[in-house]
Amino acid sequence: MDQNNHFSQYASAIRNLNLGSISHAGQIPSTFLLGQDRDLASYYIPFDIVNAGAKVVLVGITPGFTQWKNAMQEAQKQLASGAPLDVAHAAAKQTGGFSGALRPNLIALLDSIGLHGLLKVTSCDSLFGSNYSLVQTTSILRHPIFVGGKNYSGTPHMVKTPFLRHQILDHFAKEAAKMKNPLYIPLGPKVSKGLAWLAAEGVIKSDRILDGLPHPSGANAERIAYFLGRKKKEALSVKTNPALLDFLREKLVSQVAYLK
Numbered sequence: 001m002d003q004n005n006h007f008s009q010y011a012s013a014i015r016n017l018n019l020g021s022i023s024h025a026g027q028i029p030s031t032f033l034l035g036q037d038r039d040l041a042s043y044y045i046p047f048d049i050v051n052a053g054a055k056v057v058l059v060g061i062t063p064g065f066t067q068w069k070n071a072m073q074e075a076q077k078q079l080a081s082g083a084p085l086d087v088a089h090a091a092a093k094q095t096g097g098f099s100g101a102l103r104p105n106l107i108a109l110l111d112s113i114g115l116h117g118l119l120k121v122t123s124c125d126s127l128f129g130s131n132y133s134l135v136q137t138t139s140i141l142r143h144p145i146f147v148g149g150k151n152y153s154g155t156p157h158m159v160k161t162p163f164l165r166h167q168i169l170d171h172f173a174k175e176a177a178k179m180k181n182p183l184y185i186p187l188g189p190k191v192s193k194g195l196a197w198l199a200a201e202g203v204i205k206s207d208r209i210l211d212g213l214p215h216p217s218g219a220n221a222e223r224i225a226y227f228l229g230r231k232k233k234e235a236l237s238v239k240t241n242p243a244l245l246d247f248l249r250e251k252l253v254s255q256v257a258y259l260k
Helices: 006-015 065-080 085-096 102-112 115-119 124-128 162-177 189-200 218-227 242-259
Strands: 033-037 040-043 056-060 135-139 145-147 183-186
Touching (some): 006 065, 033 162, 056 189, 065 085, 102 124, 115 124, 115 242, 135 162, 183 189
Parallel strands (some): 056 135, 056 183
Antiparallel strands (some): 040 145
């Protein structure tokens, strides 16, 4: 695994972090502030390890406050136990990446399109455990972005906003440059658009993007339930488009089967 030196720069601050006193993004110490533009702010998270040999890259939009706190908690625990910096760093990324309610939804979605078969694992659950070497978990905005202290969810537009565009190029694009032509799976349509822009810029290859997976957020529960076959079409609200989800599911299943 390739990694840069940012974790070593923040290790002391992480050791001394009083996580119990931080209950929302607005309380994150300025020590971890990477950049700010009006109400947009980016904070360091120990996710800067790059698994250059990964077969698949799971790309979220940006880590949220829950992921930030979980990663910091694990890093702090590892450092307190005397773990070497690289071990603490890796453990923080593995624990914090897509943690919380996101992870079980994500695993179910990935298994439903047959990714576990393509990777020759029993379930994509193992990508967060014994088969972690097969995956790179990341976000197109790799370090948490908060808007007025709230998790960024796609507004303002990441490509049309200079501050956010620079965050993509400064972190995710450099991360992608170290990879060996993996498959990219964007989580949600806004990430898909961001990856399409990067493909147009020549950063990644468009034919290596498998887009169409619903975002695994709990706020997307109905779409996820229908995509997974857990909710019938007639029980859907008017906010959910079953024809579109059917099309996207069939497309992804076919793409994965072709690659397999």
